[in-house]
Amino acid sequence: MVGSDMNCRHAQKTISDWAAGLTDVDLAAEVKDHAEECPPCGQVLARELRLTRVLRTPERAGRAPAGLSARIDGAIRAAARSRRPGLRWLPATAACASIAFVAAGGLWLGSVVGGLQAPLRSVATAQPAPGAAPADAGPAVTTQQPSGAQEASTAFFDAPAKAPARARPGTAYASPRASRRSTPTPTDRPEGQGGGPLRTVLVPDARAPGPVEVSLAMDVPADEVSMDFGAGAEPIVAVASEGSSDIVLAGVTSLTLAPAVSSSSVVPAPPTSREVHSR
Amino acid sequence: MAPSGATSELLSRARAGDPEAFIELTEPLRGQVYAVLARMVGASDAEDLVQEAMVRAFRSLSRFRGDASLSTWLTRIAINLAIRHASRRKDTVPLDAREWDEPSAPPPDVAEQLAVRGAVAGLTPKLRAAVVLFYFEGLSLDEMAASLRIKRGTAASRLHEARRILRERLGSAGGGWWEAT
Numbered sequence: 341m342v343g344s345d346m347n348c349r350h351a352q353k354t355i356s357d358w359a360a361g362l363t364d365v366d367l368a369a370e371v372k373d374h375a376e377e378c379p380p381c382g383q384v385l386a387r388e389l390r391l392t393r394v395l396r397t398p399e400r401a402g403r404a405p406a407g408l409s410a411r412i413d414g415a416i417r418a419a420a421r422s423r424r425p426g427l428r429w430l431p432a433t434a435a436c437a438s439i440a441f442v443a444a445g446g447l448w449l450g451s452v453v454g455g456l457q458a459p460l461r462s463v464a465t466a467q468p469a470p471g472a473a474p475a476d477a478g479p480a481v482t483t484q485q486p487s488g489a490q491e492a493s494t495a496f497f498d499a500p501a502k503a504p505a506r507a508r509p510g511t512a513y514a515s516p517r518a519s520r521r522s523t524p525t526p527t528d529r530p531e532g533q534g535g536g537p538l539r540t541v542l543v544p545d546a547r548a549p550g551p552v553e554v555s556l557a558m559d560v561p562a563d564e565v566s567m568d569f570g571a572g573a574e575p576i577v578a579v580a581s582e583g584s585s586d587i588v589l590a591g592v593t594s595l596t597l598a599p600a601v602s603s604s605s606v607v608p609a610p611p612t613s614r615e616v617h618s619r
Numbered sequence: 620m621a622p623s624g625a626t627s628e629l630l631s632r633a634r635a636g637d638p639e640a641f642i643e644l645t646e647p648l649r650g651q652v653y654a655v656l657a658r659m660v661g662a663s664d665a666e667d668l669v670q671e672a673m674v675r676a677f678r679s680l681s682r683f684r685g686d687a688s689l690s691t692w693l694t695r696i697a698i699n700l701a702i703r704h705a706s707r708r709k710d711t712v713p714l715d716a717r718e719w720d721e722p723s724a725p726p727p728d729v730a731e732q733l734a735v736r737g738a739v740a741g742l743t744p745k746l747r748a749a750v751v752l753f754y755f756e757g758l759s760l761d762e763m764a765a766s767l768r769i770k771r772g773t774a775a776s777r778l779h780e781a782r783r784i785l786r787e788r789l790g791s792a793g794g795g796w797w798e799a800t
Contacts, residue, residue: 360782361753362760362775391785394735395754404653405666412649412670413642419674420638 347374351381359388361396630689634680641677648690649673651756652697658751659701659744668704672697687765694766698748705744738788742781749777750785 351374357363358371375385632640652672656665676683676696683692739750745767752763753774764774 356779356782360778362778387786388782391735391782391789392754394732395739395750396757397732404650404669408653408666408669409646409649412673413638415670415674416642416677417638419677420636 348378348381351375351378352384355381355385356388359385359392361392630680630683630685633677634683638677641680644689645673645676645693648693651690652693655694655751655756656697656701658755659698659747660704664704668697668700672700675700691762691766694752695768698752698766702744702748705747734789735785738785739781741788742784746777746781746784749774750781753778 351371354368354371355375375381626644629640629644633644649669653665653669656668656672659665660668672693676693679696683689687695739747742750748767749763752758752766753760758766760771760774760778764771767774769777
């Protein structure tokens with residue numbers, strides 16, 4: 341019966357699926373007839389079809405900007421260059437460091453791990469950073485003390501053409517996203533830090549559970565230093581300028597900082613802080 | 620569909636770490652990946668994400684089993700990045716109205732389109748991804764489900780939910796086009 345509640349409910353459900361494109365079956369003749377004779381259902385049909393039509397109307401999504409393709413090519417080549425057999429042990433090392441990190445009691449709930457490692461100079465014992473907060477009070481970042489100060493002054497990250505041979509895949513390419521970030525200048529470097537290259541740790545939404553995005557700004561004095569971010573973490577960007585480096589890691593679940601990084605340069609983020617400056 | 624001989628060879632080389640093979644293999648697909656990302660997160664962020672998606676795909680190509688097309692696989696990576704990106708931002712994506720304007724083939728009612736696109740931009744990332752892939756990109760329900768690695772029924776549910784929200788927002792936003800139907 342046209343206009344009855346039962347028929348209308350059935351008709352509108354059928355109309356909705358059909359108009360949404362969720363069924364290949366053509367609209368049954370009886371439903372069409374119903375929609376033609378029932379104004380409310382006819383209106384539903386018209387609205388659903390209109391919404392679908394607008395959604396399906398081709399629109400220009402925007403052409404990829406000139407230069408993007410070359411940038412992607414460069415990033416892929418940089419990733420390929422940094423695929424070195426000698427670095428295959430790094431994930432295992434990162435895992436060990438993570439375990440040590442947990443054992444050290446510095447685990448910060450749901451946050452940050454990653455790794456800064458110098459493969460030729462790695463130090464075994466991870467330890468919480470001085471002042472690391474307890475698990476319920478904020479993030480702790482573990483550092484591995486350097487076995488010796490690094491003397492070289494070559495920038496760690498650079499454009500693909502200058503990518504250091506030991507950089508992990510994806511770390512050695514520039515991105516406008518990084519350049520848009522507020523990269524700390526050399527003047528941000530704290531006094532009396534003893535040569536530790538890490539200057540700033542940015543932990544957006546640091547208390548959110550699960551992987552987070554971490555930004556590290558640092559003066560890295562050696563081009564032989566390699567990085568490992570642990571399983572699951574992905575470098576997004578890395579740029580270098582005037583001897584400083586800025587790297588952004590996504591999907592980070594823990595952070596271990598190894599040689600050439602002074603633990604005093606890392607501080608736990610206050611619960612509400614979105615930016616942690618070294619001190 | 621099994622890849623052609625040339626594609627298969629490129630794939631093998633790319634899996635072995637040959638960047639040129641990977642570039643040749645994926646270069647024709649970048650436009651589509653970029654388009655999906657631009658519709659998900661806006662053109663500006665799409666630039667970064669498409670690069671990230673390609674690097675990530677290159678690095679994890681060994682995990683590409685070939686049970687879906689390379690295009691679907693790349694789209695899946697890109698969509699996952701976009702969802703994560705949008706979730707991190709915890710806000711709606713500011714889509715530039717000009718992105719939706721098509722001067723050479725203007726839609727019947729640009730204001731109508733903008734209203735709908737604006738409502739789409741306000742959807743949650745997962746619902747937005749469903750709408751982008753199904754309606755904007757024209758994927759079938761099965762293709763969309765494969766791209767998002769969800770079941771067909773889940774894909775349909777997301778579209779239903781997305782349309783319900785769109786109807787609500789377009790109805791409450793006024794502007795006339797919805798009411799004038």
